[in-house]
Amino acid sequence: MKESLISVQKAVNELMFDEIKGLVFACLDEGIPPLEIIEAGISKGLELVGEQFETGTYFLADLVMAGEVVKEAMPILEEKMDPGAAGQKGKIVLATVEGDIHEIGKNIVGMLLNVNGYEVIDLGVDVSAGKILAAVKETGARLIGLSALLSTMIGGIKEVVDSVVEAGLKDHVKVVIGGACTSEQLKEEMGADGYGETAVQAVKIFDKLSAT
Amino acid sequence: MHPTERIIRTLEGKPVDRVPTFCPLVEDRTFNEVLGQPLIPPHKAIDNPITRFFMDTWGPRLTKPILQPILNIGMEKRIKAQQLLGFDAAWSMYEETFIIRDSKTMVRFSGSVYDIIDDGFGNSSYMYRGPGITSREEFEAWPYWPVSDEIAHRGYKFFQKMMKKYGGKMCLCGQASAYGIQESLLWALGFERMPIWFMKEKDLVQRYIDMAEELCMKTIMAMMDAGVIVILQSDDFAFKSGPMMNPKLIDRLFGASYKRIIKAVHDRGGKLIFHSCGDNTLLFDIFIKWGVDGLHAYENTSNVDIFKEKEIHGDQVTIIGGVGIDYLLTDRSKDEEIVDEVKKLIKNLGPGGRFMIGPIHSMSSIPADKLRVMLDAIKKYGKYPISV
Ligand code: B12
Numbered sequence: 001m002k003e004s005l006i007s008v009q010k011a012v013n014e015l016m017f018d019e020i021k022g023l024v025f026a027c028l029d030e031g032i033p034p035l036e037i038i039e040a041g042i043s044k045g046l047e048l049v050g051e052q053f054e055t056g057t058y059f060l061a062d063l064v065m066a067g068e069v070v071k072e073a074m075p076i077l078e079e080k081m082d083p084g085a086a087g088q089k090g091k092i093v094l095a096t097v098e099g100d101i102h103e104i105g106k107n108i109v110g111m112l113l114n115v116n117g118y119e120v121i122d123l124g125v126d127v128s129a130g131k132i133l134a135a136v137k138e139t140g141a142r143l144i145g146l147s148a149l150l151s152t153m154i155g156g157i158k159e160v161v162d163s164v165v166e167a168g169l170k171d172h173v174k175v176v177i178g179g180a181c182t183s184e185q186l187k188e189e190m191g192a193d194g195y196g197e198t199a200v201q202a203v204k205i206f207d208k209l210s211a212t
Numbered sequence: 213m214h215p216t217e218r219i220i221r222t223l224e225g226k227p228v229d230r231v232p233t234f235c236p237l238v239e240d241r242t243f244n245e246v247l248g249q250p251l252i253p254p255h256k257a258i259d260n261p262i263t264r265f266f267m268d269t270w271g272p273r274l275t276k277p278i279l280q281p282i283l284n285i286g287m288e289k290r291i292k293a294q295q296l297l298g299f300d301a302a303w304s305m306y307e308e309t310f311i312i313r314d315s316k317t318m319v320r321f322s323g324s325v326y327d328i329i330d331d332g333f334g335n336s337s338y339m340y341r342g343p344g345i346t347s348r349e350e351f352e353a354w355p356y357w358p359v360s361d362e363i364a365h366r367g368y369k370f371f372q373k374m375m376k377k378y379g380g381k382m383c384l385c386g387q388a389s390a391y392g393i394q395e396s397l398l399w400a401l402g403f404e405r406m407p408i409w410f411m412k413e414k415d416l417v418q419r420y421i422d423m424a425e426e427l428c429m430k431t432i433m434a435m436m437d438a439g440v441i442v443i444l445q446s447d448d449f450a451f452k453s454g455p456m457m458n459p460k461l462i463d464r465l466f467g468a469s470y471k472r473i474i475k476a477v478h479d480r481g482g483k484l485i486f487h488s489c490g491d492n493t494l495l496f497d498i499f500i501k502w503g504v505d506g507l508h509a510y511e512n513t514s515n516v517d518i519f520k521e522k523e524i525h526g527d528q529v530t531i532i533g534g535v536g537i538d539y540l541l542t543d544r545s546k547d548e549e550i551v552d553e554v555k556k557l558i559k560n561l562g563p564g565g566r567f568m569i570g571p572i573h574s575m576s577s578i579p580a581d582k583l584r585v586m587l588d589a590i591k592k593y594g595k596y597p598i599s600v
Binding site for chain 1 (some may be wrong): 269279339340359389403404406407408410411451453455456457458459461490494513514538539542575576577
């Protein structure tokens with residue numbers, strides 16, 4: 001791989017906020033196509049960040065920082081790319097369930113999904129099933145991400161799953177859950193399609209579900 | 213044995229007559245069930261055109277004459293409810309951090325913004341909306357940071373009264389208008405921006421930490437002047453599967469402040485219980501190094517293993533908490549299930565002492581009756597020597 005791409009990868013992996021822009025410009029100056037910079041440089045760097053998060057050398061704040069580093073680089077690349085190439089992996093409607101205002105986890109998940117190629121429609125916190133379904137219909141998204149931290153509010157997950165079923169969309173739209181009070185078991189109980197313990201896993205699960 | 217003696221001996225690792233009980237505050241529903249009266253006026257008292265008009269017109273000027281007396285009554289009633297339930301130790305709070313901005317929002321003096329809402333049971337409550345400080349300019353211009361001596365003095369007055377009324381019957385674990393240094397910073401700047409601040413605005417972050425330390429230190433010393441022996445310091449450092457930040461960074465940024473605070477408490481013969489939500493497994497060594505006497509939460513829905521912690525750190529720090537609020541302390545559980553969990557916790561964590569049992573958090577869905585079931589079971593099975 002070209003030296004300059006490895007530098008971009010390293011900048012993302014090592015959270016080099018101040019250096020990333022210059023390194024991306026250097027790649028572009030060498031004539032490397034933007035999509036290649038994203039895939040071989042940025043995404044690979046993020047993958048390494050994800051691995052370090054899972055092995056415990058990186059923490060949440062580092063994930064956030066990696067996201068900020070990528071956010072510095074993306075506008076430069078998007079400008080040079082075909083419209084439509086960003087968000088190429090599909091649309092995800094993301095929200096924290098009704099009655100729950102915990103947003104940090106949802107925001108990190110949204111940011112990672114975004115930098116990993118999804119178009120994220122973030123509806124915010126304390127969002128009703130009705131609003132989520134309306135957004136799915138309006139945007140044509142086939143993936144829903146639900147964050148739930150309060151065990152008193154898990155009913156919100158069931159309501160979303162039920163409203164997807166009632167709308168006859170069960171075969172097309174997949175619901176993934178995460179947050180402090182969720183688990184693989186809760187996923188089964190609520191009839192959701194996926195569960196992710198961390199933001200890194202969230203990306204993997206959405207990748208898996210969008211491939212099916 | 214007097215509850216305060218039971219608590220202090222347990223924090224010191226000395227033998228006691230039974231496993232002590234700890235309550236991490238009670239919320240409106242529980243409180244209303246115990247006292248039979250609403251904690252604060254129903255939300256409709258605030259959410260009507262006349263009140264809204266005054267709140268929008270006078271905003272912050274209503275904080276002192278209207279909001280603060282309501283909060284003071286509420287804080288006292290929470291303490292009273294915990295005492296009537298029969299806990300040995302109660303998280304007791306003096307709350308003067310809020311300022312009314314208008315009919316829909318409040319701010320905390322430490323930099324965060326809140327919506328005024330109905331809690332779903334008809335009580336007025338608040339919901340964190342987001343950071344109040346998003347730039348260096350906003351940091352410099354933030355108008356609400358308090359004079360710490362004044363707040364400490366009012367905290368002193370409050371605890372002097374509370375100690376007189378309730379201190380004879382239980383151990384008040386005091387917190388006075390100073391929240392965790394890290395969590396206040398997190399609420400003020402927003403988690404997503406915090407890493408950038410750490411990198412780009414190191415001087416401001418340090419200034420914030422210094423101001424928060426001063427506030428904690430002064431309010432804690434004032435509570436101790438009023439006779440409070442056990443201090444409750446709360447700072448949420450973790451989430452479900454681990455610390456939010458690198459433990460080394462946590463130690464580097466906040467360690468010096470916490471060490472100074474805890475040393476000051478110890479120098480005056482006090483004890484400090486530290487509360488942190490989530491899975492703090494990677495942080496326990498650090499908290500112990502800072503000097504904490506007890507650690508609260510061991511949140512059952514997180515990945516922390518309270519039983520393993522007993523093996524690893526059980527002789528260095530007092531483990532506090534353990535009883536889940538996600539299911540056990542809700543309307544959905546059966547009494548037998550609570551009793552079984554209490555027995556399991558006591559059997560595994562009781563031997564050797566240094567354990568206090570109680571809910572892992574406060575929550576508006578906790579029924580008073582379920583707390584009573586828990587407390588009865590503790591009194592029945594918690595006597596030393598443990599024979600569950
Ligand atoms: C910070 C915090 C708050 C802040 C929230 C600030 C904000 N803007 O979000 C404030 C102070 C406002 C708050 C309020 C309350 N909180 Co709170 N809070 C927490 C705390 C300490 C951390 C949550 C957090 O942000 N973590 C960091 C993020 C990054 O982690 P995360 O959300 O888990 O997200 C990660 C994964 O779960 C996953 N993920 C998250 N969402 C999704 C979605 C998908 C689709 C996928 C795949 C993955 C995924 O990826 C993320 C990154 O890896 C937790 C403790 C804990 N164990 O989590 C308690 C906690 C969630 N809170 C709790 C409680 C009880 C409350 C209050 C009721 C307190 C009270 N008594 O008033 C209120 C409720 C307000 C409301 N109506 O929602 C309890 C819930 C208990 C329960 N079983 O229900 C917890 C577990 C604390 C405890 N010890 O019990 N809280």
